[in-house]
Amino acid sequence: MTENTAGRETAKNTNECYHCGEDCGTVPISFREKLFCCNGCKMVYEILSQSNACDYYKYEVHPGLKAGNGEVGSRYAYLDNEEIRGDLLEFTGDGVSKVRLFIPAIHCSSCIWLLENLQRLNDGVIHSSVNFVKKEVVITFHDARISLRQLIEMLAAVNYIPQLTTDTLQKEAKRKINRGIYYRLGVAGFCFGNIMLFSFPGYLSVNDAVENLLRQNFGLLNILFGIPVAFYSGSVFLISAYKGLKKKFVSIDVPIAIGILVLFFRSAYEIISGTGAGFMDSLAGLVFFLSIGRWYQDKTYQALSFERDYRSYFPVAVTIIADSGSESIIPIKNLKTGMRILVRNQELVPADALLVKGDGSIDYSFVSGESSPVARKEGERIFAGGRQAGASIELIVEREVAQSHLTELWNQDMAGMEKSTRWDSILDVISRYFTVMILLLSTVSGIFWWCYNPSMAFLVVTAILIVACPCALAMTYPFSLGGAMRVFGRNNFYLKRTGVVEALSRIDTIVFDKTGTITRNDGFGADFGSLAVSHDQLHCISSLVRHSTHPASVAIYRQLQGFAPLPVTGFNEVPAKGIEGHVQGHFLKIGSEEFVTGTKTMTAAGGRVFVAFDDEIAGFIGISNQYREGMKEVLEELATRYELHLLSGDNDAELPNLLAFFPSRDHLNFNKSPREKLEYIRDLKARGKKVLMIGDGLNDAGALRESDCGISIADDIYHFSPACDAILESGRFSHLPYFLDFSRTSMRIVFISMGLSFLYNVVGLSFAITGNLSPVVSAILMPLSSVTIVAFVTLSVFVSARFSKFEGRS
Amino acid sequence: MSVILVLVAFSVVLAGGFLAAFFWSVRNGQYDDTYSASVRILFDDDKPRETTEQATPAAKLMNEQLPNQ
Numbered sequence: 063m064t065e066n067t068a069g070r071e072t073a074k075n076t077n078e079c080y081h082c083g084e085d086c087g088t089v090p091i092s093f094r095e096k097l098f099c100c101n102g103c104k105m106v107y108e109i110l111s112q113s114n115a116c117d118y119y120k121y122e123v124h125p126g127l128k129a130g131n132g133e134v135g136s137r138y139a140y141l142d143n144e145e146i147r148g149d150l151l152e153f154t155g156d157g158v159s160k161v162r163l164f165i166p167a168i169h170c171s172s173c174i175w176l177l178e179n180l181q182r183l184n185d186g187v188i189h190s191s192v193n194f195v196k197k198e199v200v201i202t203f204h205d206a207r208i209s210l211r212q213l214i215e216m217l218a219a220v221n222y223i224p225q226l227t228t229d230t231l232q233k234e235a236k237r238k239i240n241r242g243i244y245y246r247l248g249v250a251g252f253c254f255g256n257i258m259l260f261s262f263p264g265y266l267s268v269n270d271a272v273e274n275l276l277r278q279n280f281g282l283l284n285i286l287f288g289i290p291v292a293f294y295s296g297s298v299f300l301i302s303a304y305k306g307l308k309k310k311f312v313s314i315d316v317p318i319a320i321g322i323l324v325l326f327f328r329s330a331y332e333i334i335s336g337t338g339a340g341f342m343d344s345l346a347g348l349v350f351f352l353s354i355g356r357w358y359q360d361k362t363y364q365a366l367s368f369e370r371d372y373r374s375y376f377p378v379a380v381t382i383i384a385d386s387g388s389e390s391i392i393p394i395k396n397l398k399t400g401m402r403i404l405v406r407n408q409e410l411v412p413a414d415a416l417l418v419k420g421d422g423s424i425d426y427s428f429v430s431g432e433s434s435p436v437a438r439k440e441g442e443r444i445f446a447g448g449r450q451a452g453a454s455i456e457l458i459v460e461r462e463v464a465q466s467h468l469t470e471l472w473n474q475d476m477a478g479m480e481k482s483t484r485w486d487s488i489l490d491v492i493s494r495y496f497t498v499m500i501l502l503l504s505t506v507s508g509i510f511w512w513c514y515n516p517s518m519a520f521l522v523v524t525a526i527l528i529v530a531c532p533c534a535l536a537m538t539y540p541f542s543l544g545g546a547m548r549v550f551g552r553n554n555f556y557l558k559r560t561g562v563v564e565a566l567s568r569i570d571t572i573v574f575d576k577t578g579t580i581t582r583n584d585g586f587g588a589d590f591g592s593l594a595v596s597h598d599q600l601h602c603i604s605s606l607v608r609h610s611t612h613p614a615s616v617a618i619y620r621q622l623q624g625f626a627p628l629p630v631t632g633f634n635e636v637p638a639k640g641i642e643g644h645v646q647g648h649f650l651k652i653g654s655e656e657f658v659t660g661t662k663t664m665t666a667a668g669g670r671v672f673v674a675f676d677d678e679i680a681g682f683i684g685i686s687n688q689y690r691e692g693m694k695e696v697l698e699e700l701a702t703r704y705e706l707h708l709l710s711g712d713n714d715a716e717l718p719n720l721l722a723f724f725p726s727r728d729h730l731n732f733n734k735s736p737r738e739k740l741e742y743i744r745d746l747k748a749r750g751k752k753v754l755m756i757g758d759g760l761n762d763a764g765a766l767r768e769s770d771c772g773i774s775i776a777d778d779i780y781h782f783s784p785a786c787d788a789i790l791e792s793g794r795f796s797h798l799p800y801f802l803d804f805s806r807t808s809m810r811i812v813f814i815s816m817g818l819s820f821l822y823n824v825v826g827l828s829f830a831i832t833g834n835l836s837p838v839v840s841a842i843l844m845p846l847s848s849v850t851i852v853a854f855v856t857l858s859v860f861v862s863a864r865f866s867k868f869e870g871r872s
Numbered sequence: 873m874s875v876i877l878v879l880v881a882f883s884v885v886l887a888g889g890f891l892a893a894f895f896w897s898v899r900n901g902q903y904d905d906t907y908s909a910s911v912r913i914l915f916d917d918d919k920p921r922e923t924t925e926q927a928t929p930a931a932k933l934m935n936e937q938l939p940n941q
Binding site: 117121171174175178191192193194195196241244245248249252255256260272275276279280283 | 894
């Protein structure tokens with residue numbers, strides 16, 4: 063979680079930003095003898111040092127994340143709206159309010175320190191506490207001294223920006239954490255310890271009056287402790303078995319439930335009738351070990367969400383313009399048809415609307431998969447979900463949020479989502495045969511003993527059901543796959559639940575989305591082939607684009623590394639058009655064709671950035687999609703084992719490039735709507751394929767859900783990603799083949815350990831069928847099998863992870 | 873020898889007390905976030921210092937080196 067040791071070793075490196083640790087470049091900003099890479103980082107430091115909060119830098123070296131430009135402006139003005147405020151606050155009264163905020167930036171101990179010392183920054187804060195696992199902070203504050211807006215602006219100023227989306231406002235029951243497993247585990251462990259002590263006299267074959275007295279009383283105590291074990295801690299297994307049977311489904315919980323019930327009632331009978339010591343210690347051990355397995359299996363990444371829908375993509379509030387021209391802010395749920403709304407640069411269009419003022423340059427990449435922004439003129443319709451890139455626009459809402467094109471698509475997908483035949487886990491298949499076999503075996507041996515020695519029949523039948531209880535078998539799955547899931551998690555590949563490992567191991571077909579999945583979201587490649595300039599002029603271009611954060615500028619700057627920046631005067635950026643400025647006496651204009659040349663010709667898809675020196679056009683720089691690093695190797699590696707497909711919502715401009723990567727033209731599909739993507743997957747599945755879908759946007763949501771396993775790829779895993787089975791951090795894309803390999807290794811471990819646990823069962827059954835299963839044998843065999851299986855599995859997963867190609871650290 | 877029954881009764885009550893304490897700690901949320909607490913305990917419990925930034929460069933260096941220990 064923290065990389066403090068590594069960070070500290072490099073701390074003496076002088077050119078690192080004091081705040082975020084990034085290289086400061088050639089012109090660091092110096093402030094109080096400390097270097098900063100940008101003004102944002104310096105500002106955060108200034109705020110902290112003014113508030114005596116410099117201890118922030120004491121607990122970690124370079125604890126900050128690179129700050130943005132720090133301009134908050136009126137971004138959070140909507141928090142002054144009474145209704146939104148009320149929705150966000152968890153509690154308010156007596157001049158004190160409490161708010162719970164999700165802050166994805168929380169990542170180290172310095173974060174915890176700062177966020178729990180907010181009262182140093184503003185004395186209106188009474189108390190704040192961080193939940194690191196959920197990346198949440200709960201803040202109590204005096205309304206009179208600091209408003210909610212000021213509070214959030216203060217957090218934003220120190221670069222801990224809370225995530226506020228429509229989803230945040232849902233006060234769902236989801237918030238409740240399930241602590242039941244801890245209670246059940248605690249009870250089982252408590253009873254297990256006590257029962258073992260009280261069972262001890264039963265194993266001694268001394269036979270005097272005192273010993274008998276103890277044995278009887280201890281037996282009764284054992285029954286007393288056995289009741290909560292079987293019916294409280296064990297209730298999960300009983301209930302799950304019952305629910306499964308009602309649906310005519312035999313899960314691993316059925317033989318376990320039979321085992322628990324038989325153990326309890328036979329032991330109670332033996333103790334009360336005085337015929338034996340009972341198996342209460344075996345029962346408690348069984349339930350305790352199984353509960354540990356459940357606890358290990360149920361690990362979840364609480365700060366991640368695998369169930370997101372469009373609501374967590376939408377903002378909380380929207381600016382509306384009244385007829386009188388005055389602006390006001392309303393919660394998005396109050397948005398009605400016919401309202402006039404204002405959408406600023408980088409804001410989302412929340413509902414289907416008609417553009418009435420301004421030039422729209424709408425980035426639909428997340429919604430439809432189109433890679434370049436779409437230009438929209440006044441009078442044209444804009445669908446919800448697009449992001450405006452450029453100057454503010456005004457729109458008139460045509461349909462409410464819940465009925466928009468985007469939302470409908472979502473609801474439609476979900477309606478058709480009767481998940482066509484979820485595959486059976488290997489565990490389900492095995493437990494089905496296992497249960498049938500055990501029942502058969504106990505019946506046959508019951509009949510045999512009934513003919514041979516009727517008094518033994520009951521004992522043998524129950525003994526078989528006890529010893530066959532697949533404790534070790536039930537432990538293999540959670541421990542091996544839970545272990546694999548943790549290995550993946552360490553390598554920035556986060557699974558929703560352990561079962562996904564098995565799903566991954568089974569797939570034979572991989573379907574990729576294009577935009578944002580195999581191409582990078584953040585970067586474009588720049589091609590200087592059509593630009594006729596000298597080396598010095600390139601130097602000027604590099605110096606100018608350095609001042610702009612537009613993706614094209616960033617791409618150009620990245621390609622022109624190695625120039626020391628020249629001073630720029632009169633820099634001006636016209637949003638969505640271009641930039642201009644004076645460098646070394648030249649007047650440079652870089653931007654769209656219209657901006658630079660004044661004319662507009664229809665050009666093919668794919669961006670072109672024009673450059674002019676002193677109003678003389680020097681040509682253009684081609685801007686194209688950039689594929690993820692290691693794309694070629696990844697696809698080559700995968701093609702040897704899997705069938706590869708491509709599903710793109712974008713046009714086929716990139717087809718020639720993609721043909722180099724994908725083996726077959728037939729598997730490349732362009733201009734697919736989200737619905738068509740879903741149907742494509744369904745079609746593949748109908749042909750018996752096990753499909754892995756890898757996507758990133760809302761347009762892939764349906765396909766991700768429909769596939770056997772859906773991986774959502776994200777640059778920032780805590781920000782929006784559509785509902786899926788697993789989230790892969792984009793930097794780890796090149797490890798995908800190794801991850802898939804490792805999932806198969808994990809399944810192999812499961813198979814081997816299942817074989818081992820069967821051996822234990824055979825040994826146990828040989829005792830049981832011959833009528834020799836004593837409580838001692840059971841009490842030894844059961845924990846022995848569980849412990850060895852768990853040890854074997856954990857060790858194997860650890861070792862194979864160690865030798866895998868992706869585990870960078872030891 | 874039957875005094876052992878009395879002792880057993882005591883031990884069960886005592887152990888039950890620990891179980892109750894465990895229940896309390898779970899309900900109190902101590903198992904919800906097992907990471908923060910491990911870090912929080914290392915924080916210095918000092919009052920906000922007025923002179924943090926006026927410290928001499930040497931003292932500052934000391935401050936920065938503290939986490940190394």
